[in-house]
Amino acid sequence: MHFYGSAKINNRHHLEIGGVDTVELVEKYGTPLYVYDVALIRERARGFRDTFKRLGIKAQVAYASKAFSTIAMVQLVKEEGLSLDVVSGGELYTAIAAQFPTEKIHFHGNNKSIEELKMALDYQIGCIVVDNFLELHLLMDLCEQKDTKTQILLRVTPGIEAHTHDYILTGQEDSKFGFDLQNGQAEKALRMALESDRLEVLGVHCHIGSQIFDTTGFVLATKKIFEKLNEWKSGFGYISTVLNLGGGFGIRYTQEDEPIPASSYVEEIISEVKNQVVKYNMELPEIWIEPGRSLVGDAGTTLYKIGSTKEVPDVRKYVAVDGGMTDNIRPALYQAKYEAVLANRPLDEVEEKVSIAGKCCESGDMLIWDLPLPKADNNDVLAVFCTGAYGYSMSNNYNRIPRPPVVFVENGITQLVVKRESFDDLIRLDVALKEQVKL
Numbered sequence: 235m236h237f238y239g240s241a242k243i244n245n246r247h248h249l250e251i252g253g254v255d256t257v258e259l260v261e262k263y264g265t266p267l268y269v270y271d272v273a274l275i276r277e278r279a280r281g282f283r284d285t286f287k288r289l290g291i292k293a294q295v296a297y298a299s300k301a302f303s304t305i306a307m308v309q310l311v312k313e314e315g316l317s318l319d320v321v322s323g324g325e326l327y328t329a330i331a332a333q334f335p336t337e338k339i340h341f342h343g344n345n346k347s348i349e350e351l352k353m354a355l356d357y358q359i360g361c362i363v364v365d366n367f368l369e370l371h372l373l374m375d376l377c378e379q380k381d382t383k384t385q386i387l388l389r390v391t392p393g394i395e396a397h398t399h400d401y402i403l404t405g406q407e408d409s410k411f412g413f414d415l416q417n418g419q420a421e422k423a424l425r426m427a428l429e430s431d432r433l434e435v436l437g438v439h440c441h442i443g444s445q446i447f448d449t450t451g452f453v454l455a456t457k458k459i460f461e462k463l464n465e466w467k468s469g470f471g472y473i474s475t476v477l478n479l480g481g482g483f484g485i486r487y488t489q490e491d492e493p494i495p496a497s498s499y500v501e502e503i504i505s506e507v508k509n510q511v512v513k514y515n516m517e518l519p520e521i522w523i524e525p526g527r528s529l530v531g532d533a534g535t536t537l538y539k540i541g542s543t544k545e546v547p548d549v550r551k552y553v554a555v556d557g558g559m560t561d562n563i564r565p566a567l568y569q570a571k572y573e574a575v576l577a578n579r580p581l582d583e584v585e586e587k588v589s590i591a592g593k594c595c596e597s598g599d600m601l602i603w604d605l606p607l608p609k610a611d612n613n614d615v616l617a618v619f620c621t622g623a624y625g626y627s628m629s630n631n632y633n634r635i636p637r638p639p640v641v642f643v644e645n646g647i648t649q650l651v652v653k654r655e656s657f658d659d660l661i662r663l664d665v666a667l668k669e670q671v672k673l
């Protein structure tokens with residue numbers, strides 16, 4: 235059994251997280267319930283931040299809020315002194331509502347709307363990561379209209395194939411994101427941006443994918459980018475003051491995963507950037523990174539109540555929980571794997587392998603296949619670990635299932651940070667027909 239952060243078995247033989255008994259959490263808040271171990275988020279944040287500090291490198295660690303964006307989470311990021319990456323008007327709005335320092339916000343997206351770009355300019359956020367030519371034109375026009383300027387990074391695709399699920403690869407040539415580094419697109423974009431006195435091009439950005447376990451991809455991307463930076467420097471004197479290498483640092487979901495510590499990623503990245511700087515006789519740029527999953531993933535646990543079971547003789551036993559693909563779509567979308575225990579009796583002997591089904595009307599609504607468990611009864615509490623990234627943020631209302639609440643736990647204190655959705659919330663935006671319409 236692998237426990238994350240402050241999770242442990244307490245003297246009542248229950249799973250405890252952040253000094254709080256999970257069975258009590260379930261009694262108070264019901265299920266499904268997302269629980270975040272705040273101390274672990276802080277530890278992860280410091281793991282990245284302090285390595286840069288220790289090595290004396292000018293850097294920004296921007297939390298990729300797509301992994302889990304709520305006001306409380308953004309406040310926590312602010313407390314830890316990180317920057318923030320947003321990818322939509324909604325994430326930006328959340329950051330503003332949390333009073334996050336706007337100069338530390340970076341705005342991503344492959345199809346930002348005019349309204350989103352206006353919003354970014356109005357709030358004078360720190361940097362817009364420009365992804366394509368349309369955006370470049372829109373941004374120049376909007377800056378002109380508003381008589382303002384903005385700092386930008388150019389998102390480039392370096393042509394790296396990281397080893398991860400196809401859907402979460404982003405740095406390869408055939409990607410919807412960014413300007414291609416090799417075929418001249420990135421240079422064309424850079425020249426256009428440099429001609430505009432409304433845009434200050436801080437440098438380049440790349441993100442090679444997500445849930446990546448080694449540093450090879452980051453090293454390769456760095457090399458490819460520096461080759462171009464060198465061409466651009468000698469060609470037309472462009473000097474990049476920022477290099478953003480994105481996020482994607484892998485975490486442990488199951489025993490098959492072998493992540494390396496944040497410090498190792500950072501050290502390797504810094505070391506390669508330094509090599510390149512020496513090779514091309516350049517100034518060391520600021521290094522920015524954007525971890526999402528690795529800041530919040532293993533800090534999140536989802537608690538469910540076990541309900542019905544079904545035996546398929548000689549095949550498998552299905553054990554259903556009161557949530558599923560609505561609160562965690564990752565198994566259905568990426569065949570993602572998770573580990574889990576019975577939170578109310580984690581020490582009981584494992585007796586069988588069962589498959590954990592969700593409650594949605596969808597055969598693919600399975601959370602875990604072949605999970606070793608004690609014989610689970612109706613009303614046992616199942617704790618699924620490592621659901622903190624892209625769980626709540628990708629949750630949905632399929633079958634009109636309300637989204638679960640989120641609680642933060644730390645040093646024995648619990649705080650509700652997202653309320654449970656009610657049925658009224660579900661129909662809040664519905665508009666009833668005025669008259670009976672005869673078909």
Ligand SMILES: Cc1ncc(COP(=O)(O)O)c(C=O)c1O
Pocket residue numbers: 298301319342404441443444445480481482483524525526527528623
């Ligand atoms: C541009 C960008 N930055 C950062 C991230 C965060 O990735 P992760 O959560 O894997 O760290 C993503 C998601 O893959 C991304 O697309």
Ligand SMILES: N[C@@H](CCCC[NH3+])C(=O)O
Pocket residue numbers: 300402404444445564568623624628
């Ligand atoms: N949502 C994905 C990762 C996508 C990351 C954003 N580019 C996941 O759950 O793993």
